[in-house]
Amino acid sequence: MSIENVISAAIVRQFSDKLLENLVVDVAIVGGGPSALVAARYMAEAGLKVAIFERKLAPGGGTWGGGMLFNEVVVQESALHILDAFGIRHTPIADHPGYFTLDSVEMASALIYGAVHAGARIFNAMSVEDIVFKDGKVNGLVINWTPVERLGMHVDPLTVIADAVLDGTGHPSEIMHLATEKAQIRLDTPTGKILGERPMWVDSGEASTVENTREYFPGLFACGMSANNVSGGYRMGPIFGGMMLSGERVAGQIIAKLRK
Numbered sequence: 001m002s003i004e005n006v007i008s009a010a011i012v013r014q015f016s017d018k019l020l021e022n023l024v025v026d027v028a029i030v031g032g033g034p035s036a037l038v039a040a041r042y043m044a045e046a047g048l049k050v051a052i053f054e055r056k057l058a059p060g061g062g063t064w065g066g067g068m069l070f071n072e073v074v075v076q077e078s079a080l081h082i083l084d085a086f087g088i089r090h091t092p093i094a095d096h097p098g099y100f101t102l103d104s105v106e107m108a109s110a111l112i113y114g115a116v117h118a119g120a121r122i123f124n125a126m127s128v129e130d131i132v133f134k135d136g137k138v139n140g141l142v143i144n145w146t147p148v149e150r151l152g153m154h155v156d157p158l159t160v161i162a163d164a165v166l167d168g169t170g171h172p173s174e175i176m177h178l179a180t181e182k183a184q185i186r187l188d189t190p191t192g193k194i195l196g197e198r199p200m201w202v203d204s205g206e207a208s209t210v211e212n213t214r215e216y217f218p219g220l221f222a223c224g225m226s227a228n229n230v231s232g233g234y235r236m237g238p239i240f241g242g243m244m245l246s247g248e249r250v251a252g253q254i255i256a257k258l259r260k
């Protein structure tokens with residue numbers, strides 16, 4: 001067999017096995033932003049089978065660009081244990097105790113590495129276009145290649161079955177929108193609908209991101225900016241402690257639920 005064929009056949013076989021193994025998972029995560037990557041690592045470490053489906057070629061979500069493309073972000077003391085767990089270095093802000101800067105490229109790459117090495121699988125360039133909704137419960141995801149989505153090609157999708165679905169899609173809360181608009185689901189919010197993100201208020205937004213992280217419908221959880229948008233929290237700009245603490249929190253919630 002020629003080496004050209006060996007390379008191609010090995011890639012096709014290996015990828016097919018990987019996808020086949022992840023067509024039924026414990027937790028299917030939509031989006032590979034910071035909150036989802038932290039959640040994926042902790043759930044995988046607890047022994048759950050976790051797959052992330054990320055629309056873009058590079059997971060990491062909004063971390064890469066730092067604040068306005070200055071590739072540094074800020075994290076507060078309460079989230080330092082997560083940075084340390086992932087081996088992400090940080091520098092104290094001299095005149096504001098309890099707050100730290102870190103390199104956003106180091107952060108994005110370390111979160112990805114940490115999630116994958118804990119056993120979570122990341123499928124990049126795949127977009128979630130719908131949910132599986134059976135017997136009154138969210139049962140999984142409907143996936144397709146991002147280039148298919150972008151080119152508007154009429155190609156039918158595949159499905160992934162999961163005990164828990166985690167919306168980590170950031171500001172747009174895409175899965176929650178599908179749930180309320182297509183599945184006619186009533187979410188666990190005061191109106192049953194998505195309340196919508198409010199303007200900038202750093203402390204409030206950081207706290208509410210973590211508080212609003214929960215199961216919004218049987219089998220459907222939200223973390224990070226998605227949770228904040230669903231429950232009407234304020235935005236917070238390029239500070240990421242709340243995102244990571246949200247990931248840690250939702251991991252605990254899902255682990256507790258699936259172990260019952």
Ligand code: 48H
Pocket residue numbers: 030031032033034035036053054055056059060061062063126127128129168169170171174223224225226235236237238239240243
């Ligand atoms: C597959 C999808 C789909 C889909 C979206 O936005 P993210 O970085 O997510 P979070 O919530 O962990 O972090 C939010 C943070 O980055 C942020 O935006 C902050 C702190 N903003 C503050 C402010 O004031 O603006 O990542 C979400 C990921 C992205 O990579 C998307 O490509 C992906 O989800 N995604 N993947 N299928 N349907 N929708």
